[in-house]
Amino acid sequence: MSGWWIPLLVVAGVLAGMSGSIGGLASLFSYPALLLAGLAPTAANVTNAVALVATTVGAAGGSRPELAGQGRYIWKLCVVSTLGGSAGAALLLTTPPGVFEKVVPALIGGASIALLLGPRLRRAGGDAHRAGVGTQLLVFLISVYSGYFGAAAGVLMLAVLLAISQQTLARTNAAKNLICGASNGVAALIFALIGPVHWVAAVSLAAGSLAGGWLGPWVVRRLPAGPLRVGIALAGLALAGKLAFDAFQA
Numbered sequence: 001m002s003g004w005w006i007p008l009l010v011v012a013g014v015l016a017g018m019s020g021s022i023g024g025l026a027s028l029f030s031y032p033a034l035l036l037a038g039l040a041p042t043a044a045n046v047t048n049a050v051a052l053v054a055t056t057v058g059a060a061g062g063s064r065p066e067l068a069g070q071g072r073y074i075w076k077l078c079v080v081s082t083l084g085g086s087a088g089a090a091l092l093l094t095t096p097p098g099v100f101e102k103v104v105p106a107l108i109g110g111a112s113i114a115l116l117l118g119p120r121l122r123r124a125g126g127d128a129h130r131a132g133v134g135t136q137l138l139v140f141l142i143s144v145y146s147g148y149f150g151a152a153a154g155v156l157m158l159a160v161l162l163a164i165s166q167q168t169l170a171r172t173n174a175a176k177n178l179i180c181g182a183s184n185g186v187a188a189l190i191f192a193l194i195g196p197v198h199w200v201a202a203v204s205l206a207a208g209s210l211a212g213g214w215l216g217p218w219v220v221r222r223l224p225a226g227p228l229r230v231g232i233a234l235a236g237l238a239l240a241g242k243l244a245f246d247a248f249q250a
Contacts, residue, residue, distance in 0.1 A: 005037040009204035017212020021059035021177050022220055023232035024154015026052050028239055030205055039198055045149060046191035047198045051205035053188045056181025058213025066174035066217065074175050077139050078182040084140040085183030088147020089190040105244035108152045112236030114159035115229055135164050143183035154180050155236040169225040174217060
């Protein structure tokens with residue numbers, strides 16, 4: 001990778017950090033940028049995971065008002081997410097590429113539809129937080145996927161959290177950022193120790209994603225919740241269609 005790609009990765013990092021902290025679509029920008037910079041798919045995947053840890057850091061810093069009072073709920077699901085992320089990272093490093101590629105579009109598409117139906121699903125809810133066994137299982141499975149590949153894992157997680165919570169989109173999104181960050185963080189640690197991380201690319205992408213992650217909550221705080229939720233859902237459906245086309249073209 002030549003030095004010319006470093007500014008591209010910084011810009012891609014800003015866009016990834018913002019889109020990740022707003023709607024869970026960070027890899028929509030960061031992963032293709034790493035491929036364009038010349039990294040092989042597996043190296044791009046693990047480098048992407050390491051770099052996007054900075055998105056979580058930035059999002060946590062920018063979401064302090066929304067995170068207030070959610071500590072116990074978030075901590076509980078972060079533990080589950082960490083276990084899932086560890087399993088997903090192990091799968092990536094020990095299984096052939098493409099194991100999930102035909103299933104992932106359906107998962108993302110389903111989550112995007114759930115986001116569109118969000119108000120109806122939430123009307124069936126009760127308590128402000130209902131992180132029961134079923135929710136924990138869903139969080140674990142999403143986190144396995146997050147550790148394995150992670151494209152739009154945040155959309156999946158946001159759909160689940162909105163369905164079980166009566167909180168605002170901004171507060172739910174802030175919780176999502178930390179819960180997804182836990183699975184990505186443990187996967188990134190594993191990749192940093194034994195994976196083919198390209199460190200120049202990772203640092204360049206992380207520099208941008210730190211700034212983008214901090215800006216994302218500021219944007220969520222100021223945009224109307226309804227149109228933002230629909231926008232995230234439509235972007236998720238578009239990504240699901242693109243991934244499905246790529247998977248069944250192979």
